[in-house]
Amino acid sequence: MEQTPTIRVAVVDDDPDIRTAARLALSRHVGEVVIEPRPEAVDPTAFDVVLLDMNLATGARDGRDGLDWLQRLRAADPTVSVVLMTAFGSIGLAVEAMKHGAADFVLKPWQNERLIATVTAAAALAQSRRAGVALESRHRALAASTTSPSGDIVAAAPAMLAALALLKRAAPSGANVLLLGESGTGKGVLARELHRMSARADKPFVTVDLGAVPESLFESELFGHKRGAFTDAKEDRPGRFVAADGGTLFLDEIGNLPPHLQRKLLTVLERQEVIPVGGDQAVRIDVRLITATNLPRLELAREAVFRQDLLYRVNTVEVALPPLRERREDIAALLEHFLALYARKHQQPRRRLTSSVLEALEAYGWPGNVRELQHAVERATILASDDALTVEDFPMLAAPRSATTTDAATLDSMERGAVERALAAHGGNISRAAAALGLTRAALYRRIEKHGL
Numbered sequence: 001m002e003q004t005p006t007i008r009v010a011v012v013d014d015d016p017d018i019r020t021a022a023r024l025a026l027s028r029h030v031g032e033v034v035i036e037p038r039p040e041a042v043d044p045t046a047f048d049v050v051l052l053d054m055n056l057a058t059g060a061r062d063g064r065d066g067l068d069w070l071q072r073l074r075a076a077d078p079t080v081s082v083v084l085m086t087a088f089g090s091i092g093l094a095v096e097a098m099k100h101g102a103a104d105f106v107l108k109p110w111q112n113e114r115l116i117a118t119v120t121a122a123a124a125l126a127q128s129r130r131a132g133v134a135l136e137s138r139h140r141a142l143a144a145s146t147t148s149p150s151g152d153i154v155a156a157a158p159a160m161l162a163a164l165a166l167l168k169r170a171a172p173s174g175a176n177v178l179l180l181g182e183s184g185t186g187k188g189v190l191a192r193e194l195h196r197m198s199a200r201a202d203k204p205f206v207t208v209d210l211g212a213v214p215e216s217l218f219e220s221e222l223f224g225h226k227r228g229a230f231t232d233a234k235e236d237r238p239g240r241f242v243a244a245d246g247g248t249l250f251l252d253e254i255g256n257l258p259p260h261l262q263r264k265l266l267t268v269l270e271r272q273e274v275i276p277v278g279g280d281q282a283v284r285i286d287v288r289l290i291t292a293t294n295l296p297r298l299e300l301a302r303e304a305v306f307r308q309d310l311l312y313r314v315n316t317v318e319v320a321l322p323p324l325r326e327r328r329e330d331i332a333a334l335l336e337h338f339l340a341l342y343a344r345k346h347q348q349p350r351r352r353l354t355s356s357v358l359e360a361l362e363a364y365g366w367p368g369n370v371r372e373l374q375h376a377v378e379r380a381t382i383l384a385s386d387d388a389l390t391v392e393d394f395p396m397l398a399a400p401r402s403a404t405t406t407d408a409a410t411l412d413s414m415e416r417g418a419v420e421r422a423l424a425a426h427g428g429n430i431s432r433a434a435a436a437l438g439l440t441r442a443a444l445y446r447r448i449e450k451h452g453l
Ligand SMILES: Nc1ncnc2c1ncn2[C@@H]1O[C@H](COP(=O)(O)OP(=O)(O)OP(=O)(O)O)[C@@H](O)[C@H]1O
Pocket: 152, 153, 154, 155, 181, 182, 183, 184, 185, 186, 187, 188, 189, 190, 252, 294, 370, 371, 374
């Protein structure tokens, strides 16, 4: 066998013949073999493998001494591989040693080939553990370097600054956070920011868009499945809860979850364990949960729409992101941010906004919120013929510009009247009033809220 110079082994046995035999067997196959009669003389960080006698105390026969030293060595260096040797081997003792973290077990007298194979495999295990630890610490350093306040989140409006301040206070606590806001208001970016500011920042951040998970795959996606659980389950697959273990799980569009799946989710959150589809073993999980929905708050408060016991589980802290039209101070700041970003991305000159274009953009309603603004700026950066952008570079400004303030007020009051009449005609029944108006219930709730009805 070829020599592997990187492997370092300590042999600890009170019997000098055993020490010599082990050294003879191993020295041609590993880089370094050190023999020691006493375990206290061994520094586990200096070795990949410690080959340790189970019965070190004179006359000891029950292996307790070896188990005790196994634990002490592993406590001093959890990455070291300890292989136990015993002349009184029994399966029971072997199992116990493995439970206490032994990499493997050899019976005396050993066959040299077996001993060499066992020690080489144990060394590979130690080396891969050490590589893993090195990787994790690099990851930690990287995460630490990015935990300063994010430069990617723009906030100038008081409502947005207040939302960010609340998020910052909630971040270290590990409390479940519910983010509310229309589509495109920034719930996704804030969820990520919350994770970055939390004690779990160097652990996984896993997102699931519940609106995009077909009902039939919900359990397998979230809780995982065992091989053979259904036709396509070719192998075991951990679900998103397990993938996020130790970190943060962000469940987006939680308001879209049908009632029977809301119940399943609630059970998992209460028990803090998941049972993969086709499995019978529960897996314990430790995740910080962030949820988000674009359902209006009033809608969410209805048991028929959303289980209130689930709501109380997920909304320990509730953060509402106002629509962009209600935080106009953010518009100019966001425009600046995206003009710089897209000029860099598309290697275009940095476009400028004249004050009249800026005013028009600030007055616009932005139904698609920040996402719409972002796309509008990207498009303008790519297509504009001049550095100074004009109203024509923003097509959404062109269409409704004929609506004057008075027209808008008239439209608003017409809408309010229609909603009031429909509600009165249907005795306040939301579903029927919504159907009569040709709206979804969520859309009707938004209008009820908007008009303060
Ligand atoms: N305050 C902000 N600063 C910078 N970029 C933002 C901000 N808010 C949102 N964005 C950007 O706008 C886009 C939409 O944001 P995000 O996906 O977080 O919204 P959302 O509320 O989660 O939307 P949806 O409900 O549709 O999932 C993203 O590209 C995001 O980077």
